[in-house]
Amino acid sequence: DGGITQSPKYLFRKEGQNVTLSCEQNLNHDAMYWYRQDPGQGLRLIYYSQIVNDFQKGDIAEGYSVSREKKESFPLTVTSAQKNPTAFYLCASRGAGGTGELFFGEGSRLTVL
Amino acid sequence: GEDVEQSLFLSVREGDSSVINCTYTDSSSTYLYWYKQEPGAGLQLLTYIFSNMDMKQDQRLTVLLNKKDKHLSLRIADTQTGDSAIYFCAGIGGSGGSYIPTFGRGTSLIVHP
Numbered sequence: 001d002g003g004i005t006q007s008p009k010y011l012f013r014k015e016g017q018n019v020t021l022s023c024e025q026n027l028n029h030d031a032m033y034w035y036r037q038d039p040g041q042g043l044r045l046i047y048y049s050q051i052v053n054d055f056q057k058g059d060i061a062e063g064y065s066v067s068r069e070k071k072e073s074f075p076l077t078v079t080s081a082q083k084n085p086t087a088f089y090l091c092a093s094r095g096a097g098g099t100g101e102l103f104f105g106e107g108s109r110l111t112v113l
Numbered sequence: 114g115e116d117v118e119q120s121l122f123l124s125v126r127e128g129d130s131s132v133i134n135c136t137y138t139d140s141s142s143t144y145l146y147w148y149k150q151e152p153g154a155g156l157q158l159l160t161y162i163f164s165n166m167d168m169k170q171d172q173r174l175t176v177l178l179n180k181k182d183k184h185l186s187l188r189i190a191d192t193q194t195g196d197s198a199i200y201f202c203a204g205i206g207g208s209g210g211s212y213i214p215t216f217g218r219g220t221s222l223i224v225h226p
Contacts, residue, residue, distance in 0.1 A: 006155075033214065040121060042201065042218035043156075050212075058213075090155055094212070099144050100205050102214055104155035 002027045006091050006105035013078075013085070013112050021076045021108045023091035031094040032074040033102065036060060036087045043090065049074055078110060086112045119202050119217035126225050131189040133220045135202030140164075140183060142204035147176065147187045150199040150219070159200070160187070189222075197224045 004025040013019045023032065031050050035043040045058030049068040063082025068074055074093075078085045088109050092102040116138040125131045137145070143164050148156040162169045162176045162185070169176045175188040189196055202217040 031212070035216075040218065043216040045213065045215075048213065092156075092214075094214070099161050100212065101144075101146060101158045101161060102148075102156070102203075104148075104157070106155045107153070109153075 004091060004093055004103050004105040006089075006108050008108060009106065011108060011110045013110060015112055016080045018077055018079050019085075019110065021078070021089055021091075021110070023074045023076065023105060025072055025074075025093045025103070027093055027095060027103060028071070029093035029095045029103070030071070032068070033092045033094070034058075034064075034066065034074070034076045035090045035092065037090055037107075038087050046076065046089075085110055117202055117204060117215050117217040119220050121218060122221050122223070124223045124225065125192050127192060127194055129192055131187075131192045131196070131222055131224075133187045133189075133200050133202075133222065135185040135187075135217055137183050137185065137202070137204050139204060139215075140180065144205065145176075145178065145185050146203040147174075148201040148203060148216075150201065152198075156201060192222075192224050194224045194226060197222055 007022045033048045034046040044060050046064050047066040049055035052071045055068050065077045090107045091105045094102050119135040144161050146161045147159045149159045150156045173190045177186045199219040199221050201219045205214050
């Protein structure tokens, strides 16, 4: 079945460590997005990519990095520069045309100890 | 870009109707969406409405769009305990084909037996 897969589901990190969250989709979508979700704050856009080998900063990109070397993959690295990284991270993709809806992964919960 | 506002909480009794409201700023959104998020999971598209429509009905769900007031609502008839979740209103704005999805902060719907 087509879909979008995030891993790991849960991740614990010590302060000062970088960590990479995986996002893979087999929907043949060009656009992919990373959101951060904190209680009561909704979804905030970290980075997005409209096409392979290209990506743009969102509203809260500081302390994060991404790559888009393959169409199906859009990994997010949470660096030690991110001051408050504990959050729920959601990856999404969107195809061209149609209703423009986003398809979401199940999310990754990162906890910094 | 798009700015989307919605109330944070709604509590209803099982069997009653629920109405979740949303306001948005960017009138250029072609589609407006309602997503549902269950605890610890990603978002799933619940329904959408095309910007030239006033109303859309899909089983227990009714979406009303008031373009003049930039107001969107989601009515859930005969609300069940399984409807308890966070509901997000979203639009897609942006210029030059950037198509950046913007989400409201989410309304937590609590259904009492």
